[in-house]
Amino acid sequence: MKMIRHLTMAAFLSACAAPGLHADTLLDEDFQDGNIAGWSTTGTVYANAYYGNYSMGLRGANASASYTLSTTGYVNVNIALDISAYSLENGDRCIAEVSNDGGNSWVNAITLENGQDNSALYTASSVAIDADNKSQLVIRYRNAVNRHNDYCYGDNILVTGDLDSGGGSSSSSSSSSSGGSNDDYYDELTGSGSVSRSSLSYSTLMTGSDPGSRVDLSAYGVPQNAAHPEHALAGTLSLSGEATGGSFSEVVDTYNYTGSGDNTRKHLPEFEFQFIQTGSHIFPLERGSIASAHPDWEYVLTPGRVWQETSDNGYSRAAIPFALQQRNANCMHNGVMTFLFKEDGSTSKVAYQISSETCLYFKADWWGLLSATYTPESIANQSQLIQDYQAEIAARMPTKPLSDLNTDYPGTDPSAFAAPNSTDASHVSTAGFIYGGVHYRGDCVTRYGNYPYCDSMVVPSYSTAKSFFAGVAMMRLEKLYPGVRNTSVASHVPACSSNGNWSDVTLNNLLDMATGNYGSTTYMSDEGAAHTDGLFLADSHSNKISYSCSQYTRKATPGSQWVYHTSDTYIAGTHMNDYLQDQQGSSADIFADTIVADLWAPLDVSPTGQYTRRSYDSVEQPFAGWGLMWLPDDLAKIASFVGIDDGEINGQEMLSSTQLDAALQRNSTDTGTVPLTDYRYNNGFWAHNVAGNLSGCSGNQWIPFLSGFGGITVVLLPNDSVYYYFSDNDTYYWLEAVQEAHQIQSACQ
Numbered sequence: 001m002k003m004i005r006h007l008t009m010a011a012f013l014s015a016c017a018a019p020g021l022h023a024d025t026l027l028d029e030d031f032q033d034g035n036i037a038g039w040s041t042t043g044t045v046y047a048n049a050y051y052g053n054y055s056m057g058l059r060g061a062n063a064s065a066s067y068t069l070s071t072t073g074y075v076n077v078n079i080a081l082d083i084s085a086y087s088l089e090n091g092d093r094c095i096a097e098v099s100n101d102g103g104n105s106w107v108n109a110i111t112l113e114n115g116q117d118n119s120a121l122y123t124a125s126s127v128a129i130d131a132d133n134k135s136q137l138v139i140r141y142r143n144a145v146n147r148h149n150d151y152c153y154g155d156n157i158l159v160t161g162d163l164d165s166g167g168g169s170s171s172s173s174s175s176s177s178s179g180g181s182n183d184d185y186y187d188e189l190t191g192s193g194s195v196s197r198s199s200l201s202y203s204t205l206m207t208g209s210d211p212g213s214r215v216d217l218s219a220y221g222v223p224q225n226a227a228h229p230e231h232a233l234a235g236t237l238s239l240s241g242e243a244t245g246g247s248f249s250e251v252v253d254t255y256n257y258t259g260s261g262d263n264t265r266k267h268l269p270e271f272e273f274q275f276i277q278t279g280s281h282i283f284p285l286e287r288g289s290i291a292s293a294h295p296d297w298e299y300v301l302t303p304g305r306v307w308q309e310t311s312d313n314g315y316s317r318a319a320i321p322f323a324l325q326q327r328n329a330n331c332m333h334n335g336v337m338t339f340l341f342k343e344d345g346s347t348s349k350v351a352y353q354i355s356s357e358t359c360l361y362f363k364a365d366w367w368g369l370l371s372a373t374y375t376p377e378s379i380a381n382q383s384q385l386i387q388d389y390q391a392e393i394a395a396r397m398p399t400k401p402l403s404d405l406n407t408d409y410p411g412t413d414p415s416a417f418a419a420p421n422s423t424d425a426s427h428v429s430t431a432g433f434i435y436g437g438v439h440y441r442g443d444c445v446t447r448y449g450n451y452p453y454c455d456s457m458v459v460p461s462y463s464t465a466k467s468f469f470a471g472v473a474m475m476r477l478e479k480l481y482p483g484v485r486n487t488s489v490a491s492h493v494p495a496c497s498s499n500g501n502w503s504d505v506t507l508n509n510l511l512d513m514a515t516g517n518y519g520s521t522t523y524m525s526d527e528g529a530a531h532t533d534g535l536f537l538a539d540s541h542s543n544k545i546s547y548s549c550s551q552y553t554r555k556a557t558p559g560s561q562w563v564y565h566t567s568d569t570y571i572a573g574t575h576m577n578d579y580l581q582d583q584q585g586s587s588a589d590i591f592a593d594t595i596v597a598d599l600w601a602p603l604d605v606s607p608t609g610q611y612t613r614r615s616y617d618s619v620e621q622p623f624a625g626w627g628l629m630w631l632p633d634d635l636a637k638i639a640s641f642v643g644i645d646d647g648e649i650n651g652q653e654m655l656s657s658t659q660l661d662a663a664l665q666r667n668s669t670d671t672g673t674v675p676l677t678d679y680r681y682n683n684g685f686w687a688h689n690v691a692g693n694l695s696g697c698s699g700n701q702w703i704p705f706l707s708g709f710g711g712i713t714v715v716l717l718p719n720d721s722v723y724y725y726f727s728d729n730d731t732y733y734w735l736e737a738v739q740e741a742h743q744i745q746s747a748c749q
Helices: 010-016 202-207 382-394 402-408 462-480 507-511 530-536 541-550 566-584 590-600 632-643 657-663 735-744
Strands: 024-029 040-050 053-069 074-086 093-099 107-113 120-124 137-144 151-163 234-239 247-253 272-278 281-284 297-301 304-308 316-326 332-341 350-358 362-370 372-376 399-401 428-435 438-441 679-682 685-689 702-708 712-717 721-727
Touching: 024 053, 024 074, 074 093, 074 107, 074 137, 074 382, 093 151, 107 120, 107 590, 120 151, 137 151, 202 332, 272 382, 281 316, 281 382, 332 362, 332 372, 350 428, 399 402, 402 428, 402 438, 428 632, 428 735, 438 632, 462 507, 462 566, 462 590, 462 632, 462 657, 462 685, 462 702, 462 712, 507 566, 530 541, 530 566, 541 566, 566 590, 590 632, 632 712, 632 721, 712 735, 721 735
Parallel strands: 399 438
Antiparallel strands: 024 151, 040 053, 053 137, 053 151, 074 120, 074 151, 093 107, 093 137, 234 272, 234 372, 247 362, 272 281, 281 304, 297 316, 304 316, 316 332, 332 350, 350 362, 428 438, 428 721, 679 685, 685 702, 702 712, 712 721
């Protein structure tokens, strides 16, 4: 068995990549001395030699090897490593991973499985983990295999770093710069900077008074004649007066949250976050929903822009898109902040405005002008973070406006996609159509003009997570561990084992909404009952799972009666998490390992899209049935992976094709359950029979789709296209869009 170089050796890649061209070497291990001294091992681990190349071999189940080192005093730390595999079967995996906290949590570097087991060395040239100034950085190889003659190999581990001139602080040393020029020309702006500005002027941002007034959001956007920024930002932006400042105007308040007096919902949470600029872009170091002490809101921060205007008196101008997400819920209220700054820390006040949302029951505008402080800092691993961000942007799917459909496919009516079947366009956050490798996207509409950073606008999943999280996770597990879908709930969810209602219910029954445990068969009666607060409002996993397991009694044979329960999907997530931990160890996580590491990361889903809501306790149980968030590009990639690419990544089958076919109504022996006439539900996916509505098609025409609370729709068409829209007017029309897509290419089945 000869070791083959599948990719360039890790040491060469690491040496040629910035940062670290002249970095210090903290660990360089290629095992050529035939020695594995310094590695802590379990199971069968040994120095292995083939044709003159030595590596560390791990044989059979439960074999692992870890190496611990300190990077204290070093920044821009980069970890590169190789891994190879031999004689794996379906479900076997060879895993290389890194921990920056002594082994409490792990980041996947590379995982190999059946089909990648020809002894070729695969390389991670830069593991995506903060490794700066860590007292216990751990590199680990481990086998997740089931036979004695399954082999994994580790090789060419190289850890480099730069001495931290700031005295060892990872992120808080202040810059002594008194200002300077920006020599980073990433996404260079070529305008003169001569901008005619009537809103959010220099004087307003510098000396204006709170609350100001709502403006057209174009005032927050990059103007046509913007010049490239003169200053570069890296450090912490803090606001003051959030709890009392700003203004608020209610549009819809179904549950009477706020009233006429002051209320915490009318104000922003505390804001103190780190940002890095590269060229004309600025991005936050924290992504996803950020927990806070605010009783109602959590921030979601996304990438923005920086530019120069001649009337800003030498300051650069930045805009940061953000959203407020309801605590423990899924509503998303999108806004923008803008401010002026210099490299020496000089800054203006920060203007902000929120004028749109994807939320059925609470709609409002927030706007104001708050005092701010910008503290320049040396950001740990800054060069790598910039590289990662630029790679994120480069990996986005090619995008065109929806209006270009008429140009690319003459005769197409783009309005059928923007607001199908007379859907009220004012309630559509955004809509898109993916076809031929292009993401055709509509405007991001607000009450005050179009949202200027549509690429960074955050949309919620609601129940589309039942498909793209719970359903897809099952298909991934079924690919790795055939038969998992038929395991019993009681054997994997202790809270469901005591009342006797779950011993004959399977994971498959949960995902088909057919457990036999329910209150009423009336459509959505159980889901709309007041007692569901026991699931949705509870903070802890113990309370959520207790409600889910105990609320309903047995009334039908599992698999025979469809009744919609988000609580069933919550049980499914708990079930799959337990099953995965049985297979991969107690630290395994159904979202982080099975969805993100195995699928979303290889698909280049953004850090925003790699987030899920979890319980507010030490369990941190992912919700599975709701609680995801996406940027539009994330949704396009994930939907294309499932609906167009048949669950394959780079030609490799990642999901159980049998279960994916069943979900997409391509398996006549498994069509799922029947919620309503001409509707089916299978593995968390809906389908609707549109027979008679597509010209030239005969017989049944089952179109799979996803549906989310308030008016969210994702349609996976059989003509290798995807249609979606995010709205909040409680309408779910999509037939007109499907008919228009059918005119571009036949959707007949």
